[in-house]
Amino acid sequence: MNNLSLINKALRLCLLGFIALQANTLSAAGKAPPSLKEIKVPHVNKLKDFVSKEKEVILLGKAFFWDLQAGSDGQACASCHFRAGADLRVKNQLAPGLIRENNPDTIFQPTASFGQGGPNYTLVGDDFPFHQFNDPDDRNSGVAFTTNDTASSQGTFGGKFVSGGDDGLNDTCDNFADPVFHVGGIGVRKVEPRHTPSVINAVFNFRNFWDGRANNVFNGVDPFGLRNGNARVFEKNGATRKVDLRNSSLASQASGPPMSDFEMICTGRKFAEMGRKLIPRKPLLIQQVHPNDSVLGDKRDKDTGLGLKGTYEELIKKAFKKEWWEGTGDFDGFRQIEANFSLFWSLSIQLYQSTLISDKAPYDEFAKGKKEPFDPQDGKTDKLTAAEFRGLQVFLDKGKCINCHKGAEFSGAASVLQAENQENGLVERMIMGGGGVALYDNGFYNIGVTPTNEDVMAYLGQEDGDLAIMHRCGG
Numbered sequence: 505m506n507n508l509s510l511i512n513k514a515l516r517l518c519l520l521g522f523i524a525l526q527a528n529t530l531s532a533a534g535k536a537p538p539s540l541k542e543i544k545v546p547h548v549n550k551l552k553d554f555v556s557k558e559k560e561v562i563l564l565g566k567a568f569f570w571d572l573q574a575g576s577d578g579q580a581c582a583s584c585h586f587r588a589g590a591d592l593r594v595k596n597q598l599a600p601g602l603i604r605e606n607n608p609d610t611i612f613q614p615t616a617s618f619g620q621g622g623p624n625y626t627l628v629g630d631d632f633p634f635h636q637f638n639d640p641d642d643r644n645s646g647v648a649f650t651t652n653d654t655a656s657s658q659g660t661f662g663g664k665f666v667s668g669g670d671d672g673l674n675d676t677c678d679n680f681a682d683p684v685f686h687v688g689g690i691g692v693r694k695v696e697p698r699h700t701p702s703v704i705n706a707v708f709n710f711r712n713f714w715d716g717r718a719n720n721v722f723n724g725v726d727p728f729g730l731r732n733g734n735a736r737v738f739e740k741n742g743a744t745r746k747v748d749l750r751n752s753s754l755a756s757q758a759s760g761p762p763m764s765d766f767e768m769i770c771t772g773r774k775f776a777e778m779g780r781k782l783i784p785r786k787p788l789l790i791q792q793v794h795p796n797d798s799v800l801g802d803k804r805d806k807d808t809g810l811g812l813k814g815t816y817e818e819l820i821k822k823a824f825k826k827e828w829w830e831g832t833g834d835f836d837g838f839r840q841i842e843a844n845f846s847l848f849w850s851l852s853i854q855l856y857q858s859t860l861i862s863d864k865a866p867y868d869e870f871a872k873g874k875k876e877p878f879d880p881q882d883g884k885t886d887k888l889t890a891a892e893f894r895g896l897q898v899f900l901d902k903g904k905c906i907n908c909h910k911g912a913e914f915s916g917a918a919s920v921l922q923a924e925n926q927e928n929g930l931v932e933r934m935i936m937g938g939g940g941v942a943l944y945d946n947g948f949y950n951i952g953v954t955p956t957n958e959d960v961m962a963y964l965g966q967e968d969g970d971l972a973i974m975h976r977c978g979g
């Protein structure tokens with residue numbers, strides 16, 4: 505058994521029932537975290553090899569993120585990340601236990617409010633939480649209700665890709681009802697197996713996704729970083745080049761949904777085919793753009809109020825260096841600008857999301873000017889109400905929330921902390937409430953929100969020993 509599988513085993517063993525943790529080396533007990541205003545967006549190396557004008561890249565990224573033309577059947581990134589970067593829809597938002605270990609559950613269950621649940625069900629307040637005790641204050645009082653269904657986000661209908669965007673908005677697909685997501689044989693949109701997190705402040709995560717599978721290194725093509733040794737982008741003479749952009753988990757992440765037949769596409773659509781569809785198009789074709797939009801306002805098509813002036817081709821050419829799009833040869837059956845579409849799409853969405861930072865929360869005003877952990881009494885206490893200040897004290901002391909929700913980002917999975925971890929070791933030891941010691945990946949913890957065998961999208965990283973059955977600290 506090598507070290508990694510030992511760690512794997514240790515991680516699987518240290519499970520539930522310990523919320524009260526004692527201070528560990530990284531968190532200064534009782535100290536308040538700095539203001540997010542003081543934290544810089546992590547530096548992306550070699551960005552200048554690709555990007556010519558950062559402002560234009562952000563504009564392109566915002567258009568891509570919100571554009572309903574992007575998916576095969578009307579899905580944009582924003583379809584699931586539209587309110588505070590997350591999703592508040594309640595209809596058709598349930599998935600059965602699809603990521604359970606060994607035997608995925610494809611059967612939907614009734615809900616806590618005695619609702620029917622399943623496809624097209626509209627969730628109500630009384631359906632939450634999904635695991636309930638007879639007495640909410642006593643975990644030994646017996647389970648009143650539980651389900652392994654999850655509330656998440658609806659994505660695409662089932663279907664096989666045929667060709668791109670013929671009817672204006674959608675791709676042509678051979679549609680068929682998905683065996684799991686249908687009502688009486690009529691297909692509904694498939695629903696993701698995990699909650700949709702906010703994209704706001706996601707730029708501070710060292711790796712993205714609950715299990716960290718969106719790699720810190722972007723390879724130009726897909727979410728898997730250097731683990732995919734075959735990932736290449738095209739130079740203009742037809743040669744190929746490896747890409748390794750650090751601090752680019754958001755670009756790795758953005759390359760995922762356009763390849764996912766749950767989230768955005770009919771099965772089998774290639775990235776370059778998405779490029780072929782979007783490149784000649786008017787950005788945000790059927791969507792209203794607000795004249796005061798801080799990024800898109802100036803580019804708005806004033807005549808119609810819909811979409812932006814020009815085409816994606818023009819935006820890409822303004823934003824990215826010409827050696828990545830001016831080639832005229834044959835690039836695996838595509839134009840160079842199409843063949844490198846994963847690069848333009850993912851980097852521009854990363855740069856757009858890097859501007860989505862919530863550093864004006866009352867807490868950030870309270871901690872304004874503080875770069876290091878500080879005594880909460882030294883904060884600008886008039887910026888918090890008395891109740892908020894008491895809550896902060898519980899968060900820091902009695903609740904020990906700060907042990908996992910560390911730093912200005914309130915997450916131990918943040919880049920700055922993870923960078924320290926690279927030096928201090930990727931694995932941390934924590935003293936449990938019961939006195940024992942548990943071993944964790946830094947920044948990832950199994951807190952028993954769901955039984956472990958109900959969510960095992962675990963993977964074992966090759967280059968950094970990252971293992972994630974654990975969920976990253978929310979933030």
Ligand code: HEC
Pocket residue numbers: 569579580581582583584585656657658659660696697698699700701702703706709711712713714715754757758759761762766767768853
């Ligand atoms: C069908 C709904 C859906 C669509 C469409 C979608 N997402 Fe997500 N997004 C999710 C879900 C669900 C997760 C969590 C998945 C997981 O962790 O396994 C997620 C995770 C993320 C995260 C990670 C945040 C974090 O804190 O870890 C980012 C960033 C993100 N999405 C951005 C995007 C972008 C950019 C696009 C478009 C390219 C997109 N999403 C399209 C549902 C969606």
Ligand code: HEC
Pocket residue numbers: 523525701714899903904905906907908909948949950951953975976977978979
């Ligand atoms: C052992 C580490 C740990 C401790 C201690 C801890 N948390 Fe968490 N917290 C997590 C993890 C991991 C998640 C993500 C859970 C999930 O959805 O899988 C989370 C999620 C959350 C979320 C949801 C965030 C989001 O974006 O969805 C909130 C709010 C939260 N915790 C507050 C608290 C508070 C308040 C305390 C102290 C009373 C606390 N946590 C203590 C690890 C911890």
